[in-house]
Amino acid sequence: MSNFRWSNPVTVYFGEDQFQSLGEAVASYGKKCLFVYGGGSIKRTGLYDRILTLLAQAGVEVFEKGGVEPNPKIGHIREAVAICKKEGIDVLLAVGGGSVIDATKCISAGACVDFDPWDFIAKHIVPEKALPIVDVLTIAATGSEMNSGGVISNPETNDKASVRGPILYPKASFLNPELTFTVGRYQTACGSADILSHIWENWFTLTPPMEMLDKIQETVIKTVIKYAPIALNDPENYEARENLMWASSWAMNGFMMAGFGKSGPSCHPMEHQLSAFYDITHGLGLAILTPRWLRYCLDEQTVSRYVTFGVEIWGVDPDLPPFEIANRAIAKTEEFLFETLGLEDNLTALGIGEEHLEEMAEKACGARGFISGFKRLTPRDVLNIYKMCL
Ligand code: NZQ
Ligand code: ZN
Numbered sequence: 001m002s003n004f005r006w007s008n009p010v011t012v013y014f015g016e017d018q019f020q021s022l023g024e025a026v027a028s029y030g031k032k033c034l035f036v037y038g039g040g041s042i043k044r045t046g047l048y049d050r051i052l053t054l055l056a057q058a059g060v061e062v063f064e065k066g067g068v069e070p071n072p073k074i075g076h077i078r079e080a081v082a083i084c085k086k087e088g089i090d091v092l093l094a095v096g097g098g099s100v101i102d103a104t105k106c107i108s109a110g111a112c113v114d115f116d117p118w119d120f121i122a123k124h125i126v127p128e129k130a131l132p133i134v135d136v137l138t139i140a141a142t143g144s145e146m147n148s149g150g151v152i153s154n155p156e157t158n159d160k161a162s163v164r165g166p167i168l169y170p171k172a173s174f175l176n177p178e179l180t181f182t183v184g185r186y187q188t189a190c191g192s193a194d195i196l197s198h199i200w201e202n203w204f205t206l207t208p209p210m211e212m213l214d215k216i217q218e219t220v221i222k223t224v225i226k227y228a229p230i231a232l233n234d235p236e237n238y239e240a241r242e243n244l245m246w247a248s249s250w251a252m253n254g255f256m257m258a259g260f261g262k263s264g265p266s267c268h269p270m271e272h273q274l275s276a277f278y279d280i281t282h283g284l285g286l287a288i289l290t291p292r293w294l295r296y297c298l299d300e301q302t303v304s305r306y307v308t309f310g311v312e313i314w315g316v317d318p319d320l321p322p323f324e325i326a327n328r329a330i331a332k333t334e335e336f337l338f339e340t341l342g343l344e345d346n347l348t349a350l351g352i353g354e355e356h357l358e359e360m361a362e363k364a365c366g367a368r369g370f371i372s373g374f375k376r377l378t379p380r381d382v383l384n385i386y387k388m389c390l
Contacts (some may be wrong), residue, residue: 023058030090143252190283
């Protein structure tokens, strides 16, 4: 267990009745608001009209920037930054999933500087100033509603990377599980795979973890495994949606990985290259990578963690030999992701071939030249894992 510092300043408004406070929460940061949203789901569900009513009641003047795409693109962010500067926007309201909230984080920082917002990402500049952000989460997945990072894509360079800094935490996040009733099967499955990845990529560690955190992580993993299938089959099941929503926030608000600092994620850097080059859904890429990564990392040194995974998460017989337990655990993970959640199980089916894999493997390892996760992965290892996914 490593030592750590942790704080989280986001005020969470959880549940339908809390939603009535949205207008006053936005108004407390200013009267000129840029309302940022995605491709139109909020108009189809009626949420858009509801929000405009609440903002009007609070006396907020609204400017709009809809059309944020999944894997949000820097060009769209530049346009929104221009609106903020021209109109003297005081506060940003993000309504949507991780893509909308992430885009809004980059807009909020971009509005306070004279340089191109892509520089935050390309030059690793930590924002010092940002406009305040309030968000309404509409899909359980990324945890962006409770963290200080935003993942942005640049299609011109096939780059996808983060802007991050404490100033980017949302001031307030409205989490109303009922707003996720309309999330379709595919996005519910992808979101659930993402939540699981945020936890188990860190849970797989060779650093002895603090038991309390270890067990909380296992509980949240089991919560997602229990409730994701219920939400798929019964989309308006409140209990399932509330569990997935709160799990998404806690999986990625820093609490779970505090003290797991020596490991860090492995599938995430590999996936970000997939969605950078091919614009695929983040959770889908993670689902395809995860079982291959687990197979690749299994050896004498790591097997004991797989035994705990198999026994505690998947109910595998603890009396079996360790490698048998490990292989059964990986098979159960595949069964859950590809059969229960119904996600595609290979990259070839998504139209991805070998053409960019070497370049992607190099980029996934970044300037350090390796991924320092559960097992250290070099570009050669990452390439091997990508090839296992074809
Ligand atoms: O755009 P609209 O029309 O709203 O539709 C969206 C979008 O097509 C739809 N959707 C969202 N809420 C809905 C709904 N459809 C019906 N009813 C609703 N209530 O779902 C689709 C996906 O939305 P998106 O925001 O892209 O999903 P998600 O929340 O999974 O975000 C993915 C992005 O977040 C990044 C990913 O890389 C990806 O770019 N991540 C951000 C992280 C962070 N900030 O901490 C960490 C993650 O690991 C991840 O990298
Ligand atoms: Zn993720």
